[in-house]
Amino acid sequence: MSDKITRRDFIKSMAVTTAGIYGLQLLDDNIAFAQTGNIIAVAQGPLEKGADREAIKKTTKQAIMALGGMSKFVSKGSKVLIKPNIAWNRTPEQAANTNPFVVEAVVEMCLEAGAKKVTVLDYTINPAQVTYDRSGIKSAIEKTKASLEFVDDRKFKEKSIPNGQILKSWIIYQDALDADVFINLPIAKHHSLTKLSLGIKNYMGLIKSREEIHTRIDQKLADLATVIKPHLTIMDAYRVLTANGPNGGTPKDVKLIGQVIAGVDRVAVDAYTATLFGLKGDQIGYIKASNTMGLGEINLSKVKIQNVKVA
Template structure:
């Protein structure tokens, strides 16, 4: 079948390495004791200078030091990489590539860490066949996974480490897997190459998240599903499963029911705080975390970030639905103690109100899907230094129509069209158009395309204002 083809695969569910719950949780419930999570810390990384060159130049002494940390993390958590991977097995490392061109803004996995992880696995099990890949966070809106990995230096890092193959997941054969007891997803469109792998390794980045509170091992698993750039987001099945809406946390838990990783690593050499996952700032942590349990490793990571795991819905749900363990009292931290490496992260703010001077937000019944996408887009526009005035943004169910004229009116999402105030908003929009004002609609539930398309709307409008 041709590359990228879709295969109905309900009959494949339950075959291969996939299980419906964390194997480590089952071990603990069977009397094995607490869930082990490794926390490996260094006071400094040799060769690191504390600037962008750390992730752009890949100094050998830095990679060597991080590789030693990864070896230690494997050893502390499971007794070594050979306890996870056996000779001749196919290994897929799902690394967080995020979006194209973000390595120096610290949105993706550190190339040094990726190189180190691949190297450690190949050294431990030389006959293993190691693949590295991801589905880019915004699909093809910014070029897709191949471009993302190449621009962020992750392709080069994978091959330097000894990977046998770099796999842009969105170019490969797709299958559909049923999700047992799915609450946000009844089925997941994923990739044959992941099902065929003997071992799935989750290589995540420690970051705050504008909608998910944190993004580490569990949130990184969003990249195992396929979604198109079909418009509007939320109606085509594959764009709906890729979008981030109010069901984001449940979606991550549902994915782990059907396609759990066998081992999770968190790259916290350099974290991101503030307006993550892409608009935050660098935070040096010099940490590697590891566990068989993605919920447990995230819980420890959250605690290190100064966030109680119970504040993160996907961790609460993960424990409630027996995907993993989020209760720190049921976790054995091996290596550095949480209290010795804890460094509170500045949290992301997800509401869009009062962010950009000259832009008024009209929102009532909007969910965090639209609100967080709008906020992330506005953060990016604000960082550009461009300015606007007389701009209105309307979103959400039962939102009031403006009572003044605006030169640009943006309508975001779909709820505004269906609520009690829809007729009044449509009358207002017709009036603005009749007056020669610019009106732009960004549809979807939730419209993930805002990051590319609303950014362009605002930038084009700002440029016209400057010329005017």
């Protein structure tokens, strides 16, 4: 697919083509799905409840419902891969990893939509046996029928990046490329190198030789984004790390914002999330580079922001 063809246009054209065979209802469903490319949903949770499990889950689910529900993305029998940030040996209160209650809510919605298998994984920085547990994500997943897996080195494969400006190929976790539905589930946080670690930066947990990405990182992340293509990005901005990222550790650096942002357009989701830190999307190099490559919309005035207030 050419970079000049937007994800929305591609899905809509497929819907129109397919409808002649499968009928008007499928056309309506696919067009509705396509239209979410112009929308990001911002669900505001009740701050007075703090980081309450049920409040976080409800906020997460309301963000996805504002896009039409998980059934717009996950069909019955689908195999779903969910990629949170579980990189660090940190507790949920330290906001270095995706909140476990956000992960739990997304898993539940995928299963309710009829997913045959839901897999959750990350290629972690600290040992996964430790981070999966201390992050609270292992405990959250054990409450569901999803599978929390460690990465398998045999599944990292060399992938051509034909449209990359710097990277022409890289070793990427194949399951993320092959999944029927790939959901990117980052946490919003400060990062010492890229200013912020958001959705596109979360792809680092799907690749080998990460240290080699650190030089000219912004364009390299945009190059990776031309082949790593989540169907849905759900941003955990409930409790965010405002300084000393990406791993943090000091409670004073954590701020309760109480938002979950969801959308098909990963550039728009990242650009909106940057505003929570007092920044614009074009001040974050990899967001700007991804927009320049035609991977999404950075100008929020061109994006419909569906605000949802959760009681």
